[in-house]
Amino acid sequence: MSNFRVDYETRLVEEAVLRVMPGRPEEGAFRQARDHLYELGDPDERDQAFCTFHGQWFQRLGLCQPLEETLAERPILSQETQRCAVVRARSKKEEGAELFVSPDPAAGRSIGLQLRPESLLEPVQLLGLLRHEFLHIADMLTPEFGYEPELHVPEEGMARRLVQDRYRVLWDTTIDGRLVREGHAPERVRLRRLQDFARAFPMLGPELEHHFARYFDQANHRHAQLVCCARDPVQALGLEDAVDRHCPLCTFPSYNFEPDPEDLPPVLVRQIQAHFPAWHPAHGICRQCADLYRSRKEYA
Ligand SMILES: [Zn+2]
Ligand SMILES: [Zn+2]
Structure with a gap:
C-alpha cells in the first residue's frame, strides 16, 4: 500500500562509512575494493560506483539500523508520508526532523532528517534523538493533535518568542513523558524536562511540579491546548484565583516577581521605559519580563 522510501544523501553515507572503518577487520578489503573504483575512466560512472559501494557498506555495517528501527516503531510515519530524506547536518544544533507538506497533493508529505555523520556512529544516542524527533512528526501527522505549522497568536517580537519557547x-x-512510559527513554529525562519547564514557567511558583506532571504524565494533549497554556499559563491552568498580582508589563498574573525591582541596573530600567514610558521599578515586574530584558540580545 505504501511506497515509502528512505533516501540518504551520498556524502553523508560516504563520510559515515569512512569514519567507522578505521581499525575494523574488514578495513583492508574495503580499501582495496575502493581503490579499484578510481580506475573507472568515466567520471559519472565512477561517481555512481562510489555511491553504490558506500551504500552497500553502510548497510553491511548496520549504520541504517537506528533509523529503520525507529521508523518501524511509529508506523504512521511511513503510512502518512512518502519519503524520509536524510541529509548532512553541519552542527549538532541543526540535527532534527521536519515535516514537509507539498502544495501539490500528489507529491504528498515527506520527512526531512538532518544528522551529522558522527551521530550515525553513536547508535544509542541516535536512537534517543530519532525517537524524540519522530514523535514530534507523528503528532503532526495525527489529526486529533490538530497541529498547525504557524503559531496563530497576537503576540509580537519578544513576547512572541516567549510564547514559542513555552510552546x-x-x-x-x-x-x-510518553517516551518514558513506552520504555523508549530513561527515567532521568524527567528531571531534565522539569528543569526546562521551571525555566519557562516561573510564574507557576509552588504549583510548578503539579502542572509539569499534567504534561509529562498524561497523554492526549492537543496543539491548541499547548498554545493556550503557552500564552497565558496561569489562566490556562486555572490558577487565576490563587494569583492576585498581575505584571504591569505583560499584564499576565504571576507567582513570581522580581524580588528587588528598584535594584535593577539603570540601563535595564531605561530599556524597559523605552517600551513602557509610564513604568517605574516600584510598580514591580514579573521575573519572566525582567529576564526577557536581561537577555535582550537573545530575544531582540
Ligand atoms: Zn523536541
Ligand atoms: Zn511580565
Missing part, C-alpha cells in the same frame, strides 16, 4: 517546552514535555 516548545510544553510539547517536549509531553513527548518525553
Whole structure:
C-alpha cells in the first residue's frame, strides 16, 4: 500500500562509512575494493560506483539500523508520508526532523532528517534523538493533535518568542513523558524536562511540579491546548484565583516577581521605559519580563 522510501544523501553515507572503518577487520578489503573504483575512466560512472559501494557498506555495517528501527516503531510515519530524506547536518544544533507538506497533493508529505555523520556512529544516542524527533512528526501527522505549522497568536517580537519557547517546552514535555512510559527513554529525562519547564514557567511558583506532571504524565494533549497554556499559563491552568498580582508589563498574573525591582541596573530600567514610558521599578515586574530584558540580545 505504501511506497515509502528512505533516501540518504551520498556524502553523508560516504563520510559515515569512512569514519567507522578505521581499525575494523574488514578495513583492508574495503580499501582495496575502493581503490579499484578510481580506475573507472568515466567520471559519472565512477561517481555512481562510489555511491553504490558506500551504500552497500553502510548497510553491511548496520549504520541504517537506528533509523529503520525507529521508523518501524511509529508506523504512521511511513503510512502518512512518502519519503524520509536524510541529509548532512553541519552542527549538532541543526540535527532534527521536519515535516514537509507539498502544495501539490500528489507529491504528498515527506520527512526531512538532518544528522551529522558522527551521530550515525553513536547508535544509542541516535536512537534517543530519532525517537524524540519522530514523535514530534507523528503528532503532526495525527489529526486529533490538530497541529498547525504557524503559531496563530497576537503576540509580537519578544513576547512572541516567549510564547514559542513555552510552546516548545510544553510539547517536549509531553513527548518525553510518553517516551518514558513506552520504555523508549530513561527515567532521568524527567528531571531534565522539569528543569526546562521551571525555566519557562516561573510564574507557576509552588504549583510548578503539579502542572509539569499534567504534561509529562498524561497523554492526549492537543496543539491548541499547548498554545493556550503557552500564552497565558496561569489562566490556562486555572490558577487565576490563587494569583492576585498581575505584571504591569505583560499584564499576565504571576507567582513570581522580581524580588528587588528598584535594584535593577539603570540601563535595564531605561530599556524597559523605552517600551513602557509610564513604568517605574516600584510598580514591580514579573521575573519572566525582567529576564526577557536581561537577555535582550537573545530575544531582540
Ligand atoms: Zn523536541
Ligand atoms: Zn511580565
